[in-house]
Amino acid sequence: MRTELVYQNDMNLFTLTAKIISYIVKEDSKAVMILDQTIFYPQGGGQPSDVGTIKSQSGLFKVKMAKMNPETGQVEHEGVIDQGIFAVDEEVSLDVDGAARLLHSRLHSAGHLLDHAIQSLSIPLKGTKGYHFPAGPYVEYIPTGDIDLTSTGLDLLKKNIETRSHEMIAEKRPITVVTSKLEDLETTVRETLPEKARNAEFVRLVHFEGAPIPGPCGGTHVTNTSEIGNFVIKKVSFKANALRIAYKCE
Numbered sequence: 001m002r003t004e005l006v007y008q009n010d011m012n013l014f015t016l017t018a019k020i021i022s023y024i025v026k027e028d029s030k031a032v033m034i035l036d037q038t039i040f041y042p043q044g045g046g047q048p049s050d051v052g053t054i055k056s057q058s059g060l061f062k063v064k065m066a067k068m069n070p071e072t073g074q075v076e077h078e079g080v081i082d083q084g085i086f087a088v089d090e091e092v093s094l095d096v097d098g099a100a101r102l103l104h105s106r107l108h109s110a111g112h113l114l115d116h117a118i119q120s121l122s123i124p125l126k127g128t129k130g131y132h133f134p135a136g137p138y139v140e141y142i143p144t145g146d147i148d149l150t151s152t153g154l155d156l157l158k159k160n161i162e163t164r165s166h167e168m169i170a171e172k173r174p175i176t177v178v179t180s181k182l183e184d185l186e187t188t189v190r191e192t193l194p195e196k197a198r199n200a201e202f203v204r205l206v207h208f209e210g211a212p213i214p215g216p217c218g219g220t221h222v223t224n225t226s227e228i229g230n231f232v233i234k235k236v237s238f239k240a241n242a243l244r245i246a247y248k249c250e
Contacts, residue, residue, distance in 0.1 A: 001021060001036065001074070002072070002073035002074060003021075003034065003035060003036065003037060003038055003073065003074045003075040004036065004037035004038070005037075005038065005075070006037050006038060006039050007038070007039045007040070007041050007050075007220060008177075008179070008204065008218070010039075011105065011177070011220040011221060011223075012223075013039050014039065014052075014095065014096045014098045014101065015039075015093065015094060015095050015096075016037065016038070016039045016093075016094045017091055017092070017093055017094070018035040018036055018037050018038060018091070018092055018094055019035060019036045019037075019089060019090070019091055019092070020033060020034070020035060020086060020087065020088050020089060020090050020091075020092060021034045021035060021036055021074070021088065022034040022074075022088065023086050023087070023088055025081070028080075029080050029081045029082075030078070030079070030080055030081075031061065031078075031079065031080070031081050031086075032076050032077065032078050033054060033061060033076075033077040033079075033086070034074050034075065034076060034077070035054075035075070035077065035092070035094075038066070038075050038077070038094065039094055039096050040052065040063060040066040040075065040077060040094065040096060041066065041101070041104070041219070041220055042066040042067050042068040042075045042076075043065065043066065043067060044067075044068060044218070045130075045217065045218050045219050046108070046111070046129070046130040046131050046132045046133075046219070047104055047107075047108050047132050047133075047219040047220065048104055048132075048133050048134070049065045049066045049067070050063070050066055050096045050097065050100065050101055050104075051063055051064060051065075051096075051097050051100055052094065052095050052096040052097045053094075053095045054077065054079075054086075054092050054093070054094055054095075055092060055093045055095070056084060056085070056086050056087075056090055056091075056092050056093075057084075057090075058083075058084035058085060059081065059083060059084030059085050059086045060081075060082040060083045060084060061077075061079055061080070061081055061082065061086065061092075062079045062080050062082050063077050063078070063079040064078055064079045064080065065077075065078045065079070066078070101220065102222075103134060103249070104132065104134075104219075104220060105219075105220045105221050105222050106222055106227065106228050106229060106249045107132040107133070107134065107137050107249055108130075108132040108217075108219045108220060108221055109175060109206075109221045109222045109225070109227075109228050110132075110137070110165075110228050110231055110247060110249050111130045111132050111137065111139050111247075112206055112208065112215055112217070112221070113165050113168060113169070113208070113225065113228060113231065114139050114161065114165065114245055114247065115127050115139070115215055116168065116208045116211040117161050117164040117165045117168060118141070118161060119211060119212060119213065120164060120168075120211070120212075121160060121161065121164055123147070123157070123160075123161070124143060124144045124145025124146070124147060125141035125142070125143060125144065125147070125243060126141055126142050126144050127139060127140070127141050128140050128141060128142055128242065129242075132219070136246065137246070137247055137248065137249075138244050138245060138246040138247065139244070139245050139247075140242045140243065140244045140245075141242070141243045141244075141245070142241060142242060142243070143241075143243060147243075149238045149243075154236045154237070154238065155236075157236055158233050158235075158236040158245075161233060161236075161245070162231075162232070162233040165231055165233070166231065168208070168210075168225050169225045169226055169228055169229075169231060170226075171210075171225065172224055172225060172226040173208055173209040173210055173211075173224065173225040174209045174223065174224055175206065175207065175208055175209075175221050175222060175223055175224060175225065176206075176207045176209075176223075177204060177205070177206050177207070177217075177221060178204070178205055178207060178214075179202050179203070179204045179205075180202065180203055180205060181201065181202055181203075182197075182198070182200060182201060182202065182203055185203065185205075188213065189205070189213060189214065192213055192215075193216055194216065197216045203216055204216065204217060204218055205217070206221055208225065228249060229249050229250065230249065230250040231247065231248075231249055231250075232247060232248050232249075232250065233245060233246070233247050234246040234247055234248055
């Protein structure tokens, strides 16, 4: 039985009732819990895991990490039993740390904001990797055309992308997430998808209003560019044929 990923449809839902499918107790009060549905985002796609608590009538389980098992399609909630007991088929209450989730969503949306700012400026860069953790977030690109990679050129690139990003934040553009059948997508969108997404039946896409092409993503996001907050590009560097843009959200 696959875990229903409730967070994908409602990214601002921080509490939920679920049923325990599997529960394994390990040493030192550690345990792994699998539920029929979850609001805990499992670490992956450049975004860290949600943290929080799962409560039963008598027990308290502190979730330290959620992981997706790709073979079973189940989210494994790893953590520590703080008190009480739990049982299979028992109903439990989930509570995600909303402050941590919001920060993760802001950072993830900021990474996509960079993509769209670069698109709108017609800079020949193709995104290859995103790291949206609070400690040192960045996005990496490979040049697909002529770019001035001198120190002066990278400084100008930083200034132009940051200015465009600030404009898009000030424009308060809505951000929407839609899951579509691959066959229903426009050719221009399908051509930009990574191989894994091109082989899937359904694709989850993040749309920034006004952006020409949405981006595939399984993560959580804010609902408006203004919610990204104070966005700063810390550094633009080029090494081993990769251009890295390091940023932060204050």
